[in-house]
Amino acid sequence: MPVTDVDLYAQLQTGDREALGQLYDRYGGLVYSLSLKVLKNPQEAEDLTQEIFLILWRKQNYDPSRGKLSTFLMMLTRSRGIDRLRSRGRRRKFLGHWGATLSDETMTTPTPFDEISLSERRDTVREALERLPEKYRSILELAYYQGMSQSAISDHLQMPLGTVKTRSRKGLLELRKHLQPWMGGSHE
The missing domain is CATH 1.10.1740.10 (RNA polymerase sigma factor, region 2, helix turn helix motif)
Known part of the structure; x- marks a missing residue:
């Protein structure tokens, strides 16, 4: 049986x-x-x-x-x-805003100026992330660098999903404040 x-x-x-x-x-x-x-x-x-x-x-x-x-x-x-x-959509929007190349289909041969500009933007974002409190930074890094969903982050950090969502939102708002001088105004 x-x-x-x-x-x-x-x-x-x-x-x-x-x-x-x-x-x-x-x-x-x-x-x-x-x-x-x-x-x-x-x-x-x-x-x-x-x-x-x-x-x-x-x-x-x-x-x-x-x-x-x-x-x-x-x-x-x-x-x-x-x-x-x-x-994936949030990550693309986030990276797209900063000029990151997202896929082979969208790749063109970057000029040296493009490579320097992209590198500077990545460094700027990295520095802004480092200034965030750990409780926000860890969640944003898992979401945007590891591609984890909020549910997966909740499981990974053994933290309630509501806390992950709140910290993610607050972290993004903090990050936006740090990056405002490079954004050239307000963008949604």
Whole structure:
């Protein structure tokens, strides 16, 4: 008789790594397919697939009484995928504002002046980040340099999501104050 998802999940809760492997074998392809459909990037889809199964392993927040494991995994994948898309959009907007090259499609051969200008802008942003209090700086660095969503930052720092959102917003406002002289006025 085949082992059910509920049985495997119960084994997972006892720390059984083999149960995680079996669940990955059952649903890894499904999670990856949805990740790829949402993110449209194979590497990011692989990363998200790993993240989903790590969440299942570490948090163990699936409740069998609320539905099938496959449904839970799909909802979690969709939610985390959307978080990554939002994070990607914020990062592009942030970097785009400072003239950073975002992808191979948009790359042109930069002139020496462009390279110096971009380098100066990066240094300016880095210096402004260093002046922020650690509680803001760490969150912004994870978001913009590591590409983590606010949910992922919350998990990584073991901090409530609301705190991450508040500190992110306050940090961006502080950063904006530090960068105002280089922005040439107010930009949204």
